[in-house]
Amino acid sequence: MILTVTLNPAIDKFLVLKQFAVHRLHRLDRSEQSTISAGGKGVNIAINLKKLGNEVIATGFAGGHSGHLLCDEIRRHGITTSFIFSEGLTRTNISILDQNNETLTGINDVGQNIPKEDLRLFMDNYARMLHRVSLVVIGGSLPQGLTEEVYCELIRMAHNKGIQVVLHTSPNHLDAMLDANPNIIIPDMRSYHELMGKPCDGITRFLEVGRDLLALNPDTRLVVFIHRIENVIAIGRESSYIMRPRQLQIVNMLGYADAYLAGIVHAIRQDMSLKDSLLFASAAGLANVESINKDLDDTAAIHTNLSRIDMEEI
Numbered sequence: 042m043i044l045t046v047t048l049n050p051a052i053d054k055f056l057v058l059k060q061f062a063v064h065r066l067h068r069l070d071r072s073e074q075s076t077i078s079a080g081g082k083g084v085n086i087a088i089n090l091k092k093l094g095n096e097v098i099a100t101g102f103a104g105g106h107s108g109h110l111l112c113d114e115i116r117r118h119g120i121t122t123s124f125i126f127s128e129g130l131t132r133t134n135i136s137i138l139d140q141n142n143e144t145l146t147g148i149n150d151v152g153q154n155i156p157k158e159d160l161r162l163f164m165d166n167y168a169r170m171l172h173r174v175s176l177v178v179i180g181g182s183l184p185q186g187l188t189e190e191v192y193c194e195l196i197r198m199a200h201n202k203g204i205q206v207v208l209h210t211s212p213n214h215l216d217a218m219l220d221a222n223p224n225i226i227i228p229d230m231r232s233y234h235e236l237m238g239k240p241c242d243g244i245t246r247f248l249e250v251g252r253d254l255l256a257l258n259p260d261t262r263l264v265v266f267i268h269r270i271e272n273v274i275a276i277g278r279e280s281s282y283i284m285r286p287r288q289l290q291i292v293n294m295l296g297y298a299d300a301y302l303a304g305i306v307h308a309i310r311q312d313m314s315l316k317d318s319l320l321f322a323s324a325a326g327l328a329n330v331e332s333i334n335k336d337l338d339d340t341a342a343i344h345t346n347l348s349r350i351d352m353e354e355i
């Protein structure tokens with residue numbers, strides 16, 4: 042059983058328009074698309090993990106009618122939910138895909154303010170769930186009222202039970218969490234391009250920063266930079282790799298990182314080698330970006346895509 046933690050989940054509103062422009066009224070026609078789904082990093086990963094055949098529990102905070110909608114949508118995928126309901130409403134995130142201009146615009150709400158008492162309830166619930174799971178995935182941003190120390194404590198609690206942790210969050214959170222030693226670190230570099238106080242973009246910098254992270258964290262065995270889909274960089278203790286997809290045809294980048302994360306977690310659960318795990322994850326990410334939908338639609342495409350990933354050891 043895999044546990045995904047999303048402290049700041051969302052209802053995702055996804056609009057696919059032929060052309061988006063400011064200062065005008067848009068009325069969707071039949072060729073355009075409007076969808077609502079459960080969202081937030083850990084939630085998206087949980088849904089993709091379930092589509093890959095894994096048993097998953099999703100936890101975090103929720104609030105109000107949008108929080109009930111969130112949990113209903115997650116359960117619709119056959120995933121067990123164990124969210125703590127807190128004051129306020131689960132946030133709504135809006136993404137607008139402009140097909141003509143090939144742009145993706147995101148508007149992410151801040152999220153709930155979590156009181157200390159609700160945090161205590163969550164931590165107690167998390168401790169109980171650790172008896173049922175063998176791997177924890179922590180993903181996404183922090184809601185108002187919480188600091189990075191919450192993530193650190195979640196990692197420590199899992200490690201005390203001998204459970205590995207995969208961490209996917211923004212670099213502006215990561216710097217304060219390195220002492221907790223997550224086993225796999227996949228920074229979310231969409232908005233911030235600094236890590237450990239240094240600029241972090243490009244193959245050379247990814248390799249340098251990844252190796253610095255491994256040197257600082259004895260329990261961390263893998264760091265992966267995935268936001269440059271044309272050059273995914275994985276830094277391990279014994280070997281490092283670049284993955285490059287061939288004949289890439291991007292339809293939609295929304296959900297790419299979540300598909301990649303689900304792919305690598307699934308591969309680890311299947312006891313694949315590091316090389317095979319990275320190839321499978323890259324193929325899952327490729328299957329996602331070549332589909333209009335946020336979640337993995339066609340898991341069979343992953344196996345087809347394996348032959349399209351070029352892998353170079355560096």
